Each structure stands twice: as structure tokens, then as C-alpha cells.
Amino acid sequence: MTDNSRIGEVLSTLDKELPQALDRLMEFLRIPSVSTDPAYRGEVRRAADWLCAELIGLGFEASVRDTPGHPMVVAHSQRGDRRPLLFYGHYDVQPVDPLELWQNPPFEPLIEDTPQGKVIRARGASDDKGQLMTFVEAFRAWKTVHGRLPSDLVLLFEGEEESGSPSLRPFLRENAEELRAGMAMICDTGLYADGRPAITTQLRGLYGEEIVIRAADRDLHSGSFGGLAANPIQVLVNVLSTVKDSSGHITLPGFYDGVEELSDALRADWAALGFDASEFLSRVGLKQPIGEQSRTGLEMVWNRPTFEINGITGGYTGEGFKTVLPAEARAKVSFRLTGTQDPKRIRDTFRAHVRAAVPQDCTVEFHGHGASPASRMDISDPAFAAAKTALSDEWDREAAYIGAGGSIPIAGDFKEILGMDSMLIGFGRDDDRIHSPNEKYDLQSFAKGARSWARILAALG
Amino acid sequence: MTDNSRIGEVLSTLDKELPQALDRLMEFLRIPSVSTDPAYRGEVRRAADWLCAELIGLGFEASVRDTPGHPMVVAHSQRGDRRPLLFYGHYDVQPVDPLELWQNPPFEPLIEDTPQGKVIRARGASDDKGQLMTFVEAFRAWKTVHGRLPSDLVLLFEGEEESGSPSLRPFLRENAEELRAGMAMICDTGLYADGRPAITTQLRGLYGEEIVIRAADRDLHSGSFGGLAANPIQVLVNVLSTVKDSSGHITLPGFYDGVEELSDALRADWAALGFDASEFLSRVGLKQPIGEQSRTGLEMVWNRPTFEINGITGGYTGEGFKTVLPAEARAKVSFRLTGTQDPKRIRDTFRAHVRAAVPQDCTVEFHGHGASPASRMDISDPAFAAAKTALSDEWDREAAYIGAGGSIPIAGDFKEILGMDSMLIGFGRDDDRIHSPNEKYDLQSFAKGARSWARILAALG
Incomplete structure (x- = not known):
């Protein structure tokens, strides 16, 4: 009292x-x-x-x-x-x-x-x-x-x-x-x-990366160089399209090492919360959960790792049109991590994956951002x-x-x-x-x- | 006189x-x-x-x-x-x-x-x-x-x-x-x-297109939604990565209809010009012609069609980092056309290709730019x-x-x-x-x- x-x-x-x-x-x-x-x-x-x-x-x-x-x-x-x-x-x-x-x-x-x-x-x-x-x-x-x-x-x-x-x-x-x-x-x-x-x-943990791909030493006219010169935007979109497959599974070798399944107790507790992924998404104008369809919605956002492209830019993005092959293209990407996934190991694997996809005439530069485990x-x-x-x-x-x-x-x-x-x-x-x-x-x-x-x-x- | x-x-x-x-x-x-x-x-x-x-x-x-x-x-x-x-x-x-x-x-x-x-x-x-x-x-x-x-x-x-x-x-x-x-x-x-x-x-002719992919009705936090909500940048890079294969061949069905081979006379004239693709590229800091390796450099830029991404933007592109799932992503792309390729038919094929790749929760909008044959x-x-x-x-x-x-x-x-x-x-x-x-x-x-x-x-x- x-x-x-x-x-x-x-x-x-x-x-x-x-x-x-x-x-x-x-x-x-x-x-x-x-x-x-x-x-x-x-x-x-x-x-x-x-x-x-x-x-x-x-x-x-x-x-x-x-x-x-x-x-x-x-x-x-x-x-x-x-x-x-x-x-x-x-x-x-x-x-x-x-x-x-x-x-x-x-x-x-x-x-x-x-x-x-x-x-x-x-x-x-x-x-x-x-x-x-x-x-x-x-x-x-x-x-x-x-x-x-x-x-x-x-x-x-x-x-x-x-x-x-x-x-x-x-x-x-x-x-x-x-x-x-x-x-x-x-x-x-x-x-x-x-x-x-x-x-x-x-x-979840987080590891982020800014990627800069560079090709020619200046912006080029696609009429004069298109078909012959490397386009850094194409290089960037090609590599970013290979990190996740169509089922939402991340393809980097060893990526899932350390990802832990839920305990039965926690799985039951979370199920009791009655989370409805479609209802959750409907609040932001969406309907359909993407990604690993074998997982519950709460598992996907709380207990599964992800890869997301948070920003991308390259070439002409203003009003109208400009038929340019740009000198560089950039993306900011991030991984959410779970269990005991090691952000530093994943960083090394991801960077190697990108480097392997960059053709001879391009260079790649990385700027790491955060590397914290779950x-x-x-x-x-x-x-x-x-x-x-x-x-x-x-x-x-x-x-x-x-x-x-x-x-x-x-x-x-x-x-x-x-x-x-x-x-x-x-x-x-x-x-x-x-x-x-x-x-x-x-x-x-x-x-x-x-x-x-x-x-x-x-x-x- | x-x-x-x-x-x-x-x-x-x-x-x-x-x-x-x-x-x-x-x-x-x-x-x-x-x-x-x-x-x-x-x-x-x-x-x-x-x-x-x-x-x-x-x-x-x-x-x-x-x-x-x-x-x-x-x-x-x-x-x-x-x-x-x-x-x-x-x-x-x-x-x-x-x-x-x-x-x-x-x-x-x-x-x-x-x-x-x-x-x-x-x-x-x-x-x-x-x-x-x-x-x-x-x-x-x-x-x-x-x-x-x-x-x-x-x-x-x-x-x-x-x-x-x-x-x-x-x-x-x-x-x-x-x-x-x-x-x-x-x-x-x-x-x-x-x-x-x-x-x-x-x-060459030209057909250009601005593509806008939209998903949620606002930018989302990748911590709360990552793994569950569609990311329009990912949708965009996935589709842009499928237009050309690794040999520079454009994969749209019927795309090469109307592309003409050079006459023997013109092929000989062009060969006499002594064009050196590597030397040409070296003036802009490049070395290696990309694209169709079976073609001469002049053919590639004068007599072969191309697909190029001229600009791309989406999500956070400022200083530092923002772990966002953006509401939309945009790209400007263009095709250079040769022979009697029909820009309007290619536009229809390209748009259908993009639409087919866009998942249920996303919309796509097109803004055409030019449609001129060679x-x-x-x-x-x-x-x-x-x-x-x-x-x-x-x-x-x-x-x-x-x-x-x-x-x-x-x-x-x-x-x-x-x-x-x-x-x-x-x-x-x-x-x-x-x-x-x-x-x-x-x-x-x-x-x-x-x-x-x-x-x-x-x-x-």
C-alpha cells in the first residue's frame, strides 16, 4: 500500500x-x-x-x-x-x-x-x-x-x-x-x-552498403556510344537483381548461416497475437505479402533476414529526357539480420558478389554503413x-x-x-x-x- | 571559271x-x-x-x-x-x-x-x-x-x-x-x-520510355516492413535486368524484326574507314567494347539496335543513409533502332514485358518519348x-x-x-x-x- x-x-x-x-x-x-x-x-x-x-x-x-x-x-x-x-x-x-x-x-x-x-x-x-x-x-x-x-x-x-x-x-x-x-x-x-x-x-541486426559503379570518365551520348560502351546503371541493376530470387530467398553463399528457427514457445506466443499480414499491409495501400511464402508474417518481419534496396540513382532524372550513358550509378542497400548471422562475413560475401559482376571497364566502390548483429x-x-x-x-x-x-x-x-x-x-x-x-x-x-x-x-x- | x-x-x-x-x-x-x-x-x-x-x-x-x-x-x-x-x-x-x-x-x-x-x-x-x-x-x-x-x-x-x-x-x-x-x-x-x-x-531511330513503378502509398521503414512489402526499386531493377542478356542481345520477342544486315558495298566502305573500337573507347576512359562481340564496332553503333538505361532514381539518394522502402521508383530508358524496326510495335512489346514483371501490389505508369524509325x-x-x-x-x-x-x-x-x-x-x-x-x-x-x-x-x- x-x-x-x-x-x-x-x-x-x-x-x-x-x-x-x-x-x-x-x-x-x-x-x-x-x-x-x-x-x-x-x-x-x-x-x-x-x-x-x-x-x-x-x-x-x-x-x-x-x-x-x-x-x-x-x-x-x-x-x-x-x-x-x-x-x-x-x-x-x-x-x-x-x-x-x-x-x-x-x-x-x-x-x-x-x-x-x-x-x-x-x-x-x-x-x-x-x-x-x-x-x-x-x-x-x-x-x-x-x-x-x-x-x-x-x-x-x-x-x-x-x-x-x-x-x-x-x-x-x-x-x-x-x-x-x-x-x-x-x-x-x-x-x-x-x-x-x-x-x-x-x-534484427543491420548491415548497409552504398555501391558506386563507374564506367567512362564522362557522361556519354547514347547515340554515339550506345551498344559499345559499358553503362553503369545496367551493371548496377543487373547485380542488384541477383541478390534475391523470385521467392524472396537471398542467394549469397552462406547467407543463412546462423539464422535461427523460432522456439516452439515463442512461435505459440506470436501466433496468439493474431497478426494478419494482409490487414497490416492494407494500412499502407498494399495487400499481398511478398517474400518467403512458407513463413508467417511476424516471422518474416521479426525473425527472417532480408535484403532491400533503399535508394538508387544514376543518369538523367530531371524533367523530360536525356539520352545519356552516365559515368556512374549509385545504390544504397541494406540487409536485416537475425539469429547469429555475422554482418562482417555477409559484407565480405556481398562485396565479392558485386565485384564478380562488374565488367572490366567498370570500377566499384563501397561505403559500409552499420554492421550490427541481431x-x-x-x-x-x-x-x-x-x-x-x-x-x-x-x-x-x-x-x-x-x-x-x-x-x-x-x-x-x-x-x-x-x-x-x-x-x-x-x-x-x-x-x-x-x-x-x-x-x-x-x-x-x-x-x-x-x-x-x-x-x-x-x-x- | x-x-x-x-x-x-x-x-x-x-x-x-x-x-x-x-x-x-x-x-x-x-x-x-x-x-x-x-x-x-x-x-x-x-x-x-x-x-x-x-x-x-x-x-x-x-x-x-x-x-x-x-x-x-x-x-x-x-x-x-x-x-x-x-x-x-x-x-x-x-x-x-x-x-x-x-x-x-x-x-x-x-x-x-x-x-x-x-x-x-x-x-x-x-x-x-x-x-x-x-x-x-x-x-x-x-x-x-x-x-x-x-x-x-x-x-x-x-x-x-x-x-x-x-x-x-x-x-x-x-x-x-x-x-x-x-x-x-x-x-x-x-x-x-x-x-x-x-x-x-x-x-538509327529512337524510342524512349519513362517507367514509374509504385507500391505502398508512402515511404516505409525497412525495419517494420522489410521482407513483407513490395519494394518498387527491386521490381524496377529486376525488370531492367531482363531486357538484354549477357551477350548484349535484346530479349524482347520479335525485337530484331526489320533489322537489316549491311550491304557488301557499305561493309567494305566502312571497313576502309579503319575504325578501332578500343581506341575510340580509350578517349573516354574505357577499353573494352561490350555488347555483340560478333559485330564490328561501326556496325554496333551505326547498324545495330540497342537498349540503354539513361536514368534511374528511387528511395533515399542524399548524404548518409535512410533505411526506407520507397513508395516509387523511376527509370528512363531508350532503344536505338535500325533498318525498318517499328518503334510502335517495340513500344507495345516492351510495355507488355514490363507489365508482366510487375507484381500484384505494384502499379506501372509509362511516359513515351519519341518513336522514330531509322x-x-x-x-x-x-x-x-x-x-x-x-x-x-x-x-x-x-x-x-x-x-x-x-x-x-x-x-x-x-x-x-x-x-x-x-x-x-x-x-x-x-x-x-x-x-x-x-x-x-x-x-x-x-x-x-x-x-x-x-x-x-x-x-x-
Whole structure:
């Protein structure tokens, strides 16, 4: 009963202070902290400074810490003897193009009434500024009501998550003593499809590659050279067409080494979620799952590896027509990985496959992007059960253990470098349009997200 | 001797007035008349107006004639009873991108000293403003010296050649009586590789197509949808990889219907030109002819059809990385045609081939561009021999009958609509970088080009 009354007052404070919490989030969302584009470097730092100032205002010992890339924000509540909890989020956001498809400017957030309730619309609303602020508001309410937090906390907020986190692993290594905690809490995932609270216990890995194929030393006229000179776009499309066969099976030798089948228990749990792939696709104007037809929809997005072409460009792409043989063509591709697939080995295999397909008169250049294996959590740790109960209480329905098709390499990095497990809890929804125009975060996700963390802090404290 | 003295004075006038002729060409080149890009519509008209004013200044009855697209410039020397000669050129130019590869701004022409002699560097210098002005300067010199031209002339200068000439055929039909002439002179081709004067007697046809593949109604995150949702870039590269096999053979059913083998006579003539494909490619940083290895290099570029991807775009192509499944992907492709290949039949076959490869959840949209068959001239007409002699006299070496890999559909249109043959004579060179950054036209081409036309006028007059 003491615990119940302690948390009750925190929750009612969160409810009462929601308008102010939203104002803070809006201020944060107005900073265009696009980490992948060097033009936004100053804005990324401004977001770090803003966050650091917020945390200092809450009584944290916080600082912006330089890296060779974008900075980290690190904060400590108090330094006690106990093994603290670490909270991780990221303050950088995805690029916004195509800009013309946004209904409001991506960095001018607004609260919008929709048939499904109020939403916060802006780049980063869901991924990950809105989620990150659910932590901060939960901390604030605990401090307001009780003067201190129920656990010692270490906070680590990075600014390179959307660009492959190049500085993260060195930073974890160099600051291992300071950052090591009992468990990491990561808020960068979602509710299950129908709004059911969930703890994500497995994530796909990611390995990306930009490929540049070059042929002649200039663009050529297809009238003068067509039929005789190598066309780098043709070379590129030929090789990209051979990575997957028509059944969605990836043809690189040894690619499936380390891919694991689901346990019977998890297979049954996932089946109980009642996922309908066609219904899921219909929300984005599609009907028909492509790929490995022998797999269930959830297996395909959570437990099977994929190859995707994320971008391609070459030759004349403007208005009208230009009968050119271009000097170069480029593609950005990525693999999602599962089980213990080794991203570095797959990178070597993929590069060799491309090199073998490039004719004598062409050259190929690779620019690697990320190389993180998949993660799978040990859910026998009692903290998982405690957090699951806290989530079930807040949302008034049974929380689920789920997978995620996206890649949050930080969980693997925490395990490997700091020896600690991660608990992935988030409040995003499938229709949040993260990485797309018109990203949004449900107001309910934000409000109940903060309440959820307040409860989890109490449960693990 | 009378003829010789008549032409002698014209040629010496051309030599003396070359600086003024260059000033006029520079003024013309400064007008960015890019016909494929609607943003330049006003500039295209400005080029037409400039040209019309020049011709009126020379005593032509000239006017700018509206079409649904860019205007035509039409002019008459005098209206006599004789069958006049028609002169055709185009005053529009190719787009200039990638702009950053130009050493001087493309519409700020300059005369440059190079190891191979002086060149005029600007977009359109060779294709086709410089060539068009060789006509105009030849007319001017004849008028200056003799007060009148040796033949009645009709001039037709269009502004849509680089964008598929959509208005040309209707214009020819509507103005057939006014435009019909004994023979058309077209200046939009080149000297043979080593600077040998040449009359082009066959041209490849062209059929182009922009393909747009669409899947989801928005860009998707490859973490959430990868493996399940159709990726339009993958669909596009898969289909584009199937049009040509590894030996360069185009796989569309019936594609080679109408392709003609060379006559023995022409095969021998072309062999005598001593074309070395590897040497030709080495000038643009390449070594190895691709495509049909059983064909000679000249056959491949002059007498064999091709398929080329001229542009491709889809997904994220900016700095850094974005793990997106895009909503759409686009490509611009073109076929060069020979013999009596039917562009409309090939269009139907190609579109059917693409449609058959597009999965259920995707749509495809086509935007056709040009559909002109190949052209082959009847060189038994004595005017060909007369022009060949005039060219041989001017350049002091035997002129050759050659082919061209590019497409000048106007020759076919003149034949079909006005019932007249065309004589294709031009002074461009293979290293003119037409359609590429840093286009140039040799000063010698310009000066001797005008002299050549002055002689041809005398020979045919």
C-alpha cells in the first residue's frame, strides 16, 4: 500500500502537468537534429545542449560529451553504491525528404485531432524524441513528488542513432566504468499493433552498403556510344537483381548461416497475437505479402533476414529526357539480420558478389554503413516479469513479449561492451510513419508512456 | 571559271568576317534554350526571336511560328518557281547537369586554346547552334558578295529537337505546301572520327520510355516492413535486368524484326574507314567494347539496335543513409533502332514485358518519348555526288559516306510527310561532348563548316 500511494501521487502529477510536458516536447521537436546530413551538424548539437539543460534543471549531473561525430548527453541522478539503471534514447532524427509530401513543415510540430485521437505531428515525434521525453517526464514527476528517484540512474542519450552510431561503441568502451549499470532501459520500440503494451525481446541486426559503379570518365551520348560502351546503371541493376530470387530467398553463399528457427514457445506466443499480414499491409495501400511464402508474417518481419534496396540513382532524372550513358550509378542497400548471422562475413560475401559482376571497364566502390548483429534478450531475468506487470497495470491489459524488425544495435553493444542486458519498452505505433513524411506520435503514447516509466521505476526501485 | 570566282569571293569574305561571325554565335550560345525543362520555356522563345531577327537582317522573310510546344523559325529567301533547298537545324539545347562538372558556366561561352586547336566551349556549341550558324554565315557571305543566293531557300529551325520534337510532324503536315523543297540539308551530324568530311547516309531511330513503378502509398521503414512489402526499386531493377542478356542481345520477342544486315558495298566502305573500337573507347576512359562481340564496332553503333538505361532514381539518394522502402521508383530508358524496326510495335512489346514483371501490389505508369524509325538515304541521287565533291574540295580530302548512331528523326519525317530526301552534313567531332558537361565545337569546324555550305550552295545552285 505504501508503494501504491507513492506511485499514485506521481501518476496524478504527470496527468496534471501534461500541458507543460507537451510544451517541452514541442520545443525539442523544433530543433532539426538530422544526424545523417552534415548540413545539420549545428542543429544536432543544439538538441544535445537543450536536453542537457533540461536534465540539469531536474537536478541531474549532466554534460554534453564530445565524440568524433555528434555528441553524447550523459547524466547521473546520484552516485550511490547500488547498481543503477541506465536509460538510453536518441535525440537525432531521420532526414525529411521528400519534403513536399509533408502536410505541415516537419520541424513545426503541432497537435492534431484525428479519428484515432490526438497526435503530435513532426519529424522525430515518435522516433525518438517523443519516446525519450517519456523518460524525462517520469523522472520529473518522481522528483516533484518525492524529491528523489526510487533508483540511481545513468542516462545516455546519443545523436547518431539514425546514422549508424559510429561513435557509440568507442564511447561505451572509453566510459565503461561510468556507464555500467544493472540493466539498460531502451525506449525506441513500439506497442504491439493493436495498442497492446509490449516488451521487445528480439531485434534484427543491420548491415548497409552504398555501391558506386563507374564506367567512362564522362557522361556519354547514347547515340554515339550506345551498344559499345559499358553503362553503369545496367551493371548496377543487373547485380542488384541477383541478390534475391523470385521467392524472396537471398542467394549469397552462406547467407543463412546462423539464422535461427523460432522456439516452439515463442512461435505459440506470436501466433496468439493474431497478426494478419494482409490487414497490416492494407494500412499502407498494399495487400499481398511478398517474400518467403512458407513463413508467417511476424516471422518474416521479426525473425527472417532480408535484403532491400533503399535508394538508387544514376543518369538523367530531371524533367523530360536525356539520352545519356552516365559515368556512374549509385545504390544504397541494406540487409536485416537475425539469429547469429555475422554482418562482417555477409559484407565480405556481398562485396565479392558485386565485384564478380562488374565488367572490366567498370570500377566499384563501397561505403559500409552499420554492421550490427541481431539481439535476443534473456527473459528469465525477474526484472522482465516486474516490468511486464507494471505495463499491464498501466494499460489495463496483458503486456506481451514481442520481436522487432528494426535494428537497435545499442542492445547488442550494451551486452558486448558493458555486460548488461537491455529491456526494450516503447510506445510507438505501426502507423507512426517513422522515417516517412508526416511522422506522428499519439498523445496517448506520450502520456501513458511517461506513466509507464513512472510505474516501472517503482517496480524496479 | 565564272563559278570558281563567284565562290572564291564568298569564301574570302567568310574568312575576313570570321570574328564578327563568332561574336554572333557567342550571343546565340548565351541564351539557355533548354527545351526539355519547362523552367526554360521563355529562354527557348528568346533564342527563336534572336534567330528570326538575324534572318530578317539578312533579307529573309522570316517569322517565329507558334506551336503547342516551342516555336518554329521559318524563313524564305525569295519565292521563285524553282524547287528550293530546305535547310534544317535546331536552336534548342540539352540540359546541362551535372552542372558542377563544367569548367566554365555552360551558357557563358568562351574560345579556348587546346592542344588540338581553338574550340568554342558552351552548351549547344556543337549540338546544334554552332552547326546551325554555319548555314547562316554561308548565306550572309553569299548575300554580301553577290546580293542574292544561288538557290531559293526555305529555312526551318526548330526548338524541340532535344525533347523529341512533339510539334514537328503536325507542323510539317499543316505547312506542307510552304515547306516542300527539292532536298533537305540537315546540319546536325559530324565529321568522321579523324576529321574527314562526311555525308551521313543512315541514322538509327529512337524510342524512349519513362517507367514509374509504385507500391505502398508512402515511404516505409525497412525495419517494420522489410521482407513483407513490395519494394518498387527491386521490381524496377529486376525488370531492367531482363531486357538484354549477357551477350548484349535484346530479349524482347520479335525485337530484331526489320533489322537489316549491311550491304557488301557499305561493309567494305566502312571497313576502309579503319575504325578501332578500343581506341575510340580509350578517349573516354574505357577499353573494352561490350555488347555483340560478333559485330564490328561501326556496325554496333551505326547498324545495330540497342537498349540503354539513361536514368534511374528511387528511395533515399542524399548524404548518409535512410533505411526506407520507397513508395516509387523511376527509370528512363531508350532503344536505338535500325533498318525498318517499328518503334510502335517495340513500344507495345516492351510495355507488355514490363507489365508482366510487375507484381500484384505494384502499379506501372509509362511516359513515351519519341518513336522514330531509322533512316537510310538514296545515295544514287546526283546531288549527293555534287555535295561530296564540294566537301572534298573544301577539306582537301575525300569525303566519305558514313552512318550515325544517333537519331535525327527529322530525316524520316521529311521523307514521309514532304516526300523529300535529306542530305546530312555536319562538322561535329566525336570529342565534342555533346549531351555532356564541357561541350565544345572546334573553331575549324565552324569556319570550314560555313565555307563548306557556301561551296555546296554553289554546287547545287
